[in-house]
Amino acid sequence: MVYPYIVWAVAMILLPMLMIVLYAFTVKGNSVLTFQFTFDNFVRFFNDPVFPGVLWRSLKMAVITTVICIAVGYPTAYIMAKLKPNSQAMMVLLITLPMWINMLVRTYAWRGILSHLTISGEMKVYIGMLYNFLPFMILQIYTSLSKIDPSLIVAAHDLGADNRQTFLKVILPLSLSGVVSGITLVFLPAVSSFFIPKLLGGGQYVLIGNLIEDYFISTGDWNFGSAISLIMAIIILISMYITRRLDRQIGEEDD
Amino acid sequence: MEQKTRAYEKIWLVLIMAFFYLPIIYVVFFSFNSSKSLSTFTGFSLQWYEKMFANRTIMESIWYTVSCAVIATVVSTIVGTITAIGLSKSRKTLREAVNQINNLPMLNPDIVTAIGFMLLFTSLRIKTGFTTMVLAHIAFCIPYVILSIMPKLRTLDPNLAEAALDLGCTPFQALWKVIIPQIMPGIISGALIAFSMSFDDFVISLFTTGPGINNISIYVYANVKRVNPTINALSAIIVYVITIVLIIVNVVPMIRERRKKKDEQLQNS
Numbered sequence: 342m343v344y345p346y347i348v349w350a351v352a353m354i355l356l357p358m359l360m361i362v363l364y365a366f367t368v369k370g371n372s373v374l375t376f377q378f379t380f381d382n383f384v385r386f387f388n389d390p391v392f393p394g395v396l397w398r399s400l401k402m403a404v405i406t407t408v409i410c411i412a413v414g415y416p417t418a419y420i421m422a423k424l425k426p427n428s429q430a431m432m433v434l435l436i437t438l439p440m441w442i443n444m445l446v447r448t449y450a451w452r453g454i455l456s457h458l459t460i461s462g463e464m465k466v467y468i469g470m471l472y473n474f475l476p477f478m479i480l481q482i483y484t485s486l487s488k489i490d491p492s493l494i495v496a497a498h499d500l501g502a503d504n505r506q507t508f509l510k511v512i513l514p515l516s517l518s519g520v521v522s523g524i525t526l527v528f529l530p531a532v533s534s535f536f537i538p539k540l541l542g543g544g545q546y547v548l549i550g551n552l553i554e555d556y557f558i559s560t561g562d563w564n565f566g567s568a569i570s571l572i573m574a575i576i577i578l579i580s581m582y583i584t585r586r587l588d589r590q591i592g593e594e595d596d
Numbered sequence: 597m598e599q600k601t602r603a604y605e606k607i608w609l610v611l612i613m614a615f616f617y618l619p620i621i622y623v624v625f626f627s628f629n630s631s632k633s634l635s636t637f638t639g640f641s642l643q644w645y646e647k648m649f650a651n652r653t654i655m656e657s658i659w660y661t662v663s664c665a666v667i668a669t670v671v672s673t674i675v676g677t678i679t680a681i682g683l684s685k686s687r688k689t690l691r692e693a694v695n696q697i698n699n700l701p702m703l704n705p706d707i708v709t710a711i712g713f714m715l716l717f718t719s720l721r722i723k724t725g726f727t728t729m730v731l732a733h734i735a736f737c738i739p740y741v742i743l744s745i746m747p748k749l750r751t752l753d754p755n756l757a758e759a760a761l762d763l764g765c766t767p768f769q770a771l772w773k774v775i776i777p778q779i780m781p782g783i784i785s786g787a788l789i790a791f792s793m794s795f796d797d798f799v800i801s802l803f804t805t806g807p808g809i810n811n812i813s814i815y816v817y818a819n820v821k822r823v824n825p826t827i828n829a830l831s832a833i834i835v836y837v838i839t840i841v842l843i844i845v846n847v848v849p850m851i852r853e854r855r856k857k858k859d860e861q862l863q864n865s
C-alpha cells in the first residue's frame with residue numbers, strides 16, 4: 342500500500358529538489374546529457390555589486406521581523422494566558438480568524454491604509470511582515486504559557502518570590518520553547534517572502550525571494566535562479582540548526 | 597495562570613486586535629466606495645461587486661481556485677489515508693525514510709518547493725497549466741494529510757483489525773468498517789488542512805500554472821499595480837465567505853452542546 346506513494350514522492354518531492362541542485366551547478370546551454378559541473382553561478386552571485394547586499398538585507402529584515410514579533414507577541418500571549426478560560430478561547434479564535442483569509446489578500450488590504458501614511462517603503466514592508474507573521478508567534482508562545490502548571494507559580498510565591506522573580510525564574514524559562522518554535526515559523530517565511538515587498542515596498546524594495554522570482558519568471562535564467570535559491574536554502578538550514586540547538590540547550594537546562 | 601488583568605493590558609489586547617482587523621475592515625469598507633479611490637470614501641455603491649461578477653477573468657480564477665482545491669483535497673486525502681495505513685504496518689526504516697521525504701515540502705520555503713516543481717515539469721516537457729498546478733497541489737498536500745492521520749493510527753488497537761478478520765471480515769471489510777471509522781477524525785482534519793492549504797496557495801501556483809490559468813491569489817498579484825477596486829470587492833467576498841464558514845463551524849458545535857445539556861436536564865428532571 343505504501344509503494345505507489347513512494348514512487349510518487351520520489352518523483353514529485355525528491356526529484357524536484359535534485360533538479361534545483363543540478364541546475365545550480367550547471368550553466369545555461371548545458372544539456373542534461375553533457376552537463377558540466379561548475380561553480381560559475383555562485384561566483385557570479387557573490388561577485389555581483391548588488392546581490393550580496395540583497396541577501397544581507399533579507400537576512401536583516403527577517404531577523405528584525407522576528408525580534409519585533411517576539412517583542413510584541415510575548416506580552417500579548419502573556420496577557421492572554423492571564424484571562425479567564427472562556428476569554429482565552431475567544432482570543433485564540435479572534436487571532437486565528439484573519440489567518441484563514443488568503444495572505445495575499447490580507448497584504449493587499451494594507452495598501453490602502455498605508456497610502457495615507459508618509460513612511461518609507463521599508464517601513465511598509467515591516468508592517469506587512471509583522472501583520473502576516475505575528476499571529477504565529479503569539480499562538481506558539483500562548484500555547485507554551487498555557488501549558489505551565491499553575492501550582493508552580495503558586496509554589497514560587499509561597500517560597501517568597503515576588504512577581505518579577507516568578508516571571509524571570511519560572512514563567513520565562515518554561516515558555517522559551519514556544520518562543521523557539523515561533524522563531525522558526527516567523528524567520529523561515531520572512532527570509533523567503535517576495536510578495537510582501539512587491540506589494541507594499543513599491544517595487545524598489547527587493548529581497549532575495551524577489552530575485553529568485555525574477556530569474557525564473559522574467560529573465561528565464563533558471564540556473565542562476567536555482568543557485569540563488571540553493572544559497573537561501575543553505576542559510577535557512579544553518580539557522581534552523583542553530584535554533585534547534587538552542588531549543589535543546591533550553592530543554593537541558595529545564596531538566 | 598488565571599490572574600486579574602490590568603486596564604492597560606486590556607487596552608494592549610484591543611490595540612493588537614485592531615491591528616489584525618483594521619485592514620480587513622478597511623478593504624470591506626472601500627469595496628462599497630462609489631469612486632475608484634482607495635483612500636477617500638465618496639459614497640456608497642455596489643458597482644465594484646457588479647464589475648467583479650461581470651469580469652470573466654475573476655470568475656474563472658474563482659472557479660480554478662475552488663476546483664483545484666476540491667480535486668487536490670479529494671486525491672490527497674485518499675492517497676494520504678492509504679499511505680498512512682500502509683506506513684503504520686511497514687518497517688520502521690521505510691516509515692522514517694518516507695517521513696524524511698515528506699518533511700521536505702513542509703520545511704522548505706514555498707518558493708524553493710515551487711521552483712522545484714517548475715524545473716521538473718519543464719524538464720519533462722510537460723506543458724504547464726491547470727493539470728500541473730493540481731499535481732503540485734496534490735504533492736504538497738499529501739504530507740499534511742499523512743501527518744494528521746499518523747497519530748490516530750498509532751493509538752489504534754491492533755487487535756481490532758485482527759478481531760474483525762477472525763470474525764470473518766475480508767481484509768477490505770476490516771479496513772473499511774473497522775480501521776477507517778476509527779481514524780476518521782484524523783482524515784477529516786487532514787482533508788480540511790489540505791483544502792485550506794490549496795485554497796490559499798499563491799507561491800506554488802504562480803510557478804506551476806500556465807498562461808491564462810490564474811487562481812485568486814495570482815489574479816490579485818498580477819493586478820495590484822493598477823488601481824483596481826474590483827479586487828476590493830473580491831477580497832471582501834472572500835472575507836464574507838470565510839466569516840460565514842467559521843461562524844458556522846464554531847457556533848454549530850456550541851448550539852449542539854447546549855441542546856445536549858438541555859436534553860440531559862430534561863431527562864434528569
